[in-house]
Amino acid sequence: MLEIQRLACATVATVAGGRNLNLALAELWPRHPQLSSQQRSTITDLCYGTLRFGGQLDAILAQLLTKTLQDDALRWLLLVALYQLQYTRAAPYAIVDHAVQCAAALGKPQAAGLINAVLRNFLRKREALLAKAAGTDSGRYAYPQWWIDKLRKQYPSNFAAILVAGNLHPPLTLRVNRRRTTRDGYLELLTKNDIAANAIGEDGVTLGRAMPVERLPGFAEGLVSVQDAAAQCAAPLLDARAGMRVLDACAAPGGKTTHLLEIADLELTAVDHDATRLARVQQNLSRLSLNAALLSADVINIDAWWDRTPFERILADLPCTASGVVRRHPDIKWLRRMSDIPQFVKQQQLMLDSLWRLLASGGKLLYTTCSIFQEENSLQVADFLVRHADAKQLPLSGVHALDRTPDGQLLPDSEHDGFFYALLQKT
DSSP: HHHHHHHHHHHHHHHHHTTOOOOOOOHHHOOTTOOOOOHHHHHHHHHHHHHTTTHHHHHHHHHHHHSOOOOOOHHHHHHEEEEEEEESSSOOOHHHHHHHHHHHHHTOOGGHHHHHHHHHHHHHHHHHHHHHHHSHHHHHHHHHHHHHHHHHHHHHTHHHHHHTTSOOOOEEEEOTTTTTTTHHHHHHHHHHOOOOOOEEEETTEEEEEEGGGGGGGGTTTTTTTEEEEEEGGGGHHHHHHHTTTEEEEEETTTTTHHHHHHHOOOOOEEEEEEEHHHOOOOOOOOTTTTOOOOOOOOOHHHHHHOOOOEEEEEEEEEOOOOOTTTTTOOTTHOOOOHHHHHHHHHHHHHHHHHHHHHHEEEEEEEEEOOOOOOTTTTTHHHHHHHOTTEEHHHHHHHHGGGTTTTTTTEOOOSSOOOEEEEEEEOO
């Protein structure tokens, strides 16, 4: 456990310095090839859990310290150990002992007494500490205060439920490839393999328990793809039909690209500015035996790549704060700043205005984000309609998940992430 704890602390500290958690973990594994799959899984859980409940753990630690801890390495060590004590089944004595040893391994043996005292005091006073931590917003909900304040203002009746949903473990949801099998057929295949699952949406299947994709029956053969139920709404909403010329802007990693092609035979171009991420689109296309034209380009600078032939359908899945998917990416809560929102809004405006030029008369553009902040969603669309007299917003229909949310805002819950959809037509 000592090495696991040390590597988890170092990784979380890297994220606190501004690094994406997934990238930090991806860079960690090659440097430590001796780690078993179980050890990797444990390190991943410690990193995700510490960041997911960081606000609560911070509030607890503040009560246990007599003065502010200036050493960041020790602070992260204590937060990881507090997460272990509160949320894992590891033996408490082992967690405390390894945290003390970890301090020594970090070159801070003088901190042994502090580490031991803080963690043992938590074990003795756990209930009182948790209760007092819950007296503050950040300690209760485990989010930055500005995030809580924004949701309280924008969703006064259900902001608490949104925050709680963002701290849940996300379900593993699959999209069945309707070109290769049926949803019922795949559910039968799962049953034969003793894998519990339930149907969701049009083509979705949610597993009772997460598992590595390589263990999913038929995954390598292209029977299914991993895609959240909310994200599965995009392709049906775009209403792309056989033979249409379609653009998928900001396409990586390709979940929506491949879903569109599973639904209809299209002349589809997938664009993304990141060539490395675009390679993942090709991998997904190849696994599913689908074809699309891939283009590494900036969707704002369309004159550099557009051939002047309009598209009949455009999927604009644009960069955003990703505030709707924090349960999958808890580092977002601590990497984002309130000042980031206007920057994303401006980028989205520029992208939408550029993409609108590519749309044929009578064509449809589906604007979507994985955000729950209104500035990026309903307010963004309202501003767009003011700027473009030739645009009208169409009602969303034909997708069950949106029946109860005519404004297009899906909020995170036990079944899906937070997403926003707006269907626009050029008149």
